[in-house]
Amino acid sequence: xxxxxxxxxxxxLLFCPxxxxxxxxxxxxxxxxxxxxDLATDTADPLENGVAGNSLxxxxxxxxxxxxxxxxxxxxxxxxxxSYDSALDDTTSYINRFQTLNLSLAPSAPGSALPFTLTPFLxxxxxxxxxxxxxxxxxxxxxVGSGVPALNTKKTxxxxxxxxxxxxxxxxxxxxxxxxDPEGIxxxxxxxxxxxxxxxxxxVYQFDRATGRRLNAFVLPDELAVTNLSxxxxxxxxxxxxGRVANKGMEGLAITPDGKTLVGIMQASLIQDxxxxxxxxxxxxxxxxxxxxxxxxTTGSGVSEIVAVNDHxxxxxxxxxxxxxxNSTAAVKQLYHIDLSGAQEVSxxxxxxxxxxxxxxxxLFLDIVTALxxxxxxxxxxxxxxxxxxxGQDVVIDGVTKHTLYVTNDNxxxxxxxxxxxxxxxxxxxxxxxxxxxxxxxxxxxxxxxKPFSPSCADD
Numbered sequence: 001x002x003x004x005x006x007x008x009x010x011x012x013l014l015f016c017p018x019x020x021x022x023x024x025x026x027x028x029x030x031x032x033x034x035x036x037x038d039l040a041t042d043t044a045d046p047l048e049n050g051v052a053g054n055s056l057x058x059x060x061x062x063x064x065x066x067x068x069x070x071x072x073x074x075x076x077x078x079x080x081x082x083s084y085d086s087a088l089d090d091t092t093s094y095i096n097r098f099q100t101l102n103l104s105l106a107p108s109a110p111g112s113a114l115p116f117t118l119t120p121f122l123x124x125x126x127x128x129x130x131x132x133x134x135x136x137x138x139x140x141x142x143x144v145g146s147g148v149p150a151l152n153t154k155k156t157x158x159x160x161x162x163x164x165x166x167x168x169x170x171x172x173x174x175x176x177x178x179x180x181d182p183e184g185i186x187x188x189x190x191x192x193x194x195x196x197x198x199x200x201x202x203x204v205y206q207f208d209r210a211t212g213r214r215l216n217a218f219v220l221p222d223e224l225a226v227t228n229l230s231x232x233x234x235x236x237x238x239x240x241x242x243g244r245v246a247n248k249g250m251e252g253l254a255i256t257p258d259g260k261t262l263v264g265i266m267q268a269s270l271i272q273d274x275x276x277x278x279x280x281x282x283x284x285x286x287x288x289x290x291x292x293x294x295x296x297x298t299t300g301s302g303v304s305e306i307v308a309v310n311d312h313x314x315x316x317x318x319x320x321x322x323x324x325x326x327n328s329t330a331a332v333k334q335l336y337h338i339d340l341s342g343a344q345e346v347s348x349x350x351x352x353x354x355x356x357x358x359x360x361x362x363x364l365f366l367d368i369v370t371a372l373x374x375x376x377x378x379x380x381x382x383x384x385x386x387x388x389x390x391x392g393q394d395v396v397i398d399g400v401t402k403h404t405l406y407v408t409n410d411n412x413x414x415x416x417x418x419x420x421x422x423x424x425x426x427x428x429x430x431x432x433x434x435x436x437x438x439x440x441x442x443x444x445x446x447x448x449x450x451k452p453f454s455p456s457c458a459d460d
Contacts, residue, residue, distance in 0.1 A: 023437070024365070024371070024436070024438070025436055026114065026375050026434070026435055027114055027115050027395070027436045028108075028114050028115075028118040028432075028433075029114065029431060030103065030117075030118030030431070030432040030434075031120070031430065031431045031432065032056065032122070032429055033429050034057050034414060034427070034429050035415045037052060037055060038054045038056040038097070038122065039054075040053075040054045040095070040097060040125040040127055041054060043095050047079065047092035047093060048085070048092045049079065049080070049083075049084040049090065049092055050082070050084075053094060053095070054125070055079055056099070057075060057413030057430065058076050058410050059073035059101075059430045060073065060383075060385070060386070060387055060388040060408035060410045060431070061075055061388060061410045062074040062182065062183055062184045062196070062252075062305070062387065063185070063388030063390045063406060064390055065187065065448060066187045066453070067187075067452065069104050070100065070123070071102075071392070071406070072099070072100055072187060072209075073098065073101055073430075074097075074098045074182045074185045074196065075096075075099070075182070076161070076181055076410060077181040078091065078092050078160075078161035079092065079413035087232065088144065088162060088231050091161050091162050091163040092161060093149055093161070093162050094161045094162075095127050095158045095160055096127070096158070096159040096160060097125055097126055098125075098126050098182075098185060098194065099125055099126075101120055101121065101122055101123060102120070102121040103118060103119075103120050104118070104119045105118050105392070105393070105404070105434065106119070113376075114375070118434055120432060128196075129156050129158045129213055130156075130214045131156070133176075134157040134159070134177065134178035135166060135174075135178055136148045136165045136178045142164060142231065147160065147164055147165045147178065157178065159214075161180065163231040163232070163233075164231035165177060166229050168229050171225040172200065172226045172243065173201045173202065173220055173222070173225040174201075175201075175203065175205075177200070179200050180198050180200060180203065181200045181247070181249070182196050182198050183249070183250065184196065184197040184251065184264065184306075185197075185253065186253055186254065186262070187255070187448075188206075188209075189449070190451050191209070191450045191451040192208070192210070192451075192453070193207060193208055194209050195207075195253060195255065197250040197264050198250060199248065199251065201224075202220060202244055202249035202264070203217065203220070204217075204250065204262060204283060205218070209453065218283050219288055220264075220281065220283075220290065221292065223242060223243070223348075224244050224250075224266070224281070225243050225244070226240040228240050233246030234246070237271070240271055241271060241272065242271050242272040242350075243271055244266060245270070245271060248267040248268040248302060250264045250281070251302070251303055251304050251387070252265040252304060252305040252306040252316070252317065253265075254306045254307050255448065257310060257311065257449065259285070259448070260286070261282055261283065262282070263283075263340075264281045264283065265279070265280050265281075265303050265305075265316065266278045266279045266281075266303070267303055267304065268302045268303075269352070272350045273352055273355060276352070277295065277296045277356050278295050278297065278302075278303060279294065279346070280293040280294070280306070280360070291347065292346045293340055293345065293346060294355045294360065295338065295360055296356055296359040298334075299320075299332045299334070300319045300332045300334065301332075302319070303319075304317045304385070304386065307389045307391065309444060309446070311446070313340075313341075314338050314340070315336065315338075315365055315405075316335065316338055317334075317386065317407075318334050319334070320332040320333075320384075323379065323382045323384035324382060324383050324417060324428060325384040326384040327417075328380075330369050330380070330384065331369065333368035334364060334365075334368065334369075335364075335365045335368065335389070336363065336364055336365060337363050337364075338360045339360070339361070340360060343360045368382075368407060372433065380422075381426070383428075385411075385412070386408070386409050387408070388407065388409070388410075389406070389408075390405075390406050391404065391448070392406050392434070395436065397436055401439070402437060403437040403442065405434070406435075408430060408431060408432045409430060409431055410430075411429060411430050414428050415428060415429075
C-alpha cells in the first residue's frame with residue numbers, strides 16, 4: 001500500500017475505531033424466578049434477616065460449563081440486600097453452595113423473536129464445607145448470636161457468608177476462616193471437582209463436586225490480603241494501606257482448556273495500587289505457583305469475570321453497576337479480548353504509575369448493552385450485575401457452526417424490583433443471555449474438554 005492510500009485509512013481508524021465483532025449476536029434468553037427455593041431443604045429455616053436459607057438467587061455470580069447442557073452456577077455470600085444489622089454489613093449465616101443446572105438450548109418455533117429457546121432446570125444443590133473446624137464469629141457486641149451453622153457436625157464445618165467469621169490475628173487469606181464470598185467458579189478437567197474464587201480473602205479453593213467438601217486451598221500472594229479485618233467493609237478499607245478492597249476481591253476465575261492453570265482477576269485495584277489498573281493472577285494447579293499481570297479498566301467501574309479462549313487468550317467482563325436492581329440505566333457491560341502471551345509479570349510491583357505501562361493489551365469483543373438493546377431490551381431493564389460468563393456447546397445456525405457464550409446476572413436474591421424506573425414493580429429473575437460467536441471472531445478458540453462426571457468416584 002502506498003502513502004497516498006494509507007492516509008485516508010489512518011483517518012478512518014482515528015475517527016472510527018474498530019467496533020466489537022458484528023458476528024456476535026443474541027440467540028436465546030432464559031430465566032429462573034427469584035421466588036424459587038433451591039434443593040437444600042435442610043437449610044430452609046429463616047436466616048438472621050428473616051429470608052429463607054435456601055432461597056434460589058444470586059446464581060449469576062459465577063457460571064461454569066460442565067459438559068453437554070450442564071452448567072454450574074454459584075451465588076455469592078447470600079441474601080444481604082435486606083437491611084437488619086449494619087455491624088455485619090447485613091450479611092447472614094447463609095451456607096455457601098453451588099447449583100447444578102441443565103440449560104437446555106433448542107431451536108425456537110417459527111416466527112419467534114430469537115432462533116433458540118433456553119430452558120433452565122435445577123438438578124442439584126451442593127453445600128460447601130470443610131472436614132476440619134473453621135473459625136466463626138461469636139456475635140458478641142454485634143446484636144446477633146454465634147456464626148456457627150446449626151447444621152455443623154464434628155466432621156462438617158460449613159462455609160457461610162457472615163462477615164464476622166474470621167480470625168482477627170491472621171491475614172484475610174487465612175484458609176481457616178469460615179467466611180466465604182464466592183464469585184467465580186470453574187470445573188476441573190476430570191469433571192470431579194470445582195474451583196471457586198472469592199472476595200473475602202481473596203481465596204481460591206477446590207471442592208469435591210459430588211459432596212461439596214473442600215479439597216485444597218491455594219496460597220495467593222500476600223499483597224492481595226489485608227491485615228486488619230473487620231465485619232464492616234468500610235472499616236476494613238479505612239484500616240488498611242495495602243491489599244484488596246473490601247467486597248472487591250477475586251471476582252472472576254478462568255481455567256485453561258488443558259485444565260492446568262487457573263486465572264483469577266480482581267474486581268478493582270488493590271489499596272496500594274489505586275487508579276484503574278487491577279491484577280490478574282495465574283495459578284499452576286499442580287504446583288500452586290502464581291504469576292501476576294496487570295489489566296487497566298477502560299470504561300467500567302470493575303471486572304466481574306474472566307473466561308478462557310485458549311491457554312493464553314481470555315475474555316474479560318468489564319462493567320458498571322448500573323441497570324435493573326440499581327434504579328438506573330445500564331451503560332457499560334463489555335467483554336474485552338486479551339492475550340497474556342508476552343505480558344509483563346508484575347509480582348512485587350505496586351502503584352498505578354508502575355503498573356499501568358505494563359498492562360496487557362485489550363480489544364473490545366462484545367458490547368452487551370448494544371447487543372441487548374438491538375433486540376428491544378430497555379437499558380433500564382438490563383440487569384445491573386452481569387457477572388457470570390461461560391462458553392457452551394456449539395450450535396448450527398443457517399448451516400454455519402457457531403460457538404455459544406452464556407452471560408448471566410446476580411439478582412442479589414431480590415425477586416421483585418420496585419423503584420422509580422419500575423413504579424408498578426418488575427420481576428427480577430436470574431437471567432441467562434446466550435450469544436452465538438462465529439469462529440472467525442475467535443480463531444484461536446479451544447473448547448474445554450471435561451470428562452463425564454462420576455459421583456460414585458467421589459471421596460466423601
